[in-house]
Amino acid sequence: MRSARSHVVVHLALLPEAPEGPRVGFVVSKKVGNSVVRHRVTRRLREIIRPRLSLLPSGSTCIVRALPGIDDVPFAQLTEQVDSAVRAAATKLCGARAVR
Template structure:
């Protein structure tokens, strides 16, 4: 389980991350990251004003019915939540991350999801491993 301060809950936060952020796609995952740099590159306002202390990085997950039935979707979401938790420390403060599972994610092994998540985050962070 993610700590409450690291969870994305509001629809607006998900929309901000997916529309204003950068994304990296992998065979089973798409990772969206919205940080101050990506928001400025797109000419958008960053969700946290400059004078305000940025909140810790927050993560959310999108696992649609295309991934599988409820049991499979919950399994994929638990795996992704477990994978993202230690990687949050390597993300910029105040960043928003949305991990979207693609239809094959239900059949993917845990290690494969971990490699794909690491590769996507490394690409979004400019080659720096989280």
């Protein structure tokens, strides 16, 4: 399932034979900025996601993709965007699982 906000896109999937806990990966392309900027964005996203791991279904894989302009967003606003996108993707995923 996919959920997008103005500066982040969250992809969430349940994979067969996945480990018990959720896995999270980050995609920060060169369009976001140079190496220093990309690493700073990755560190910010990691700190935002860490307390939200409990929101992710067990055995899920989550990819957080940063969009250009994310480095200019204040931390509080970025936290709201990531939180909203993770909740929406998790809700879609759980709803899709219930239908199958």
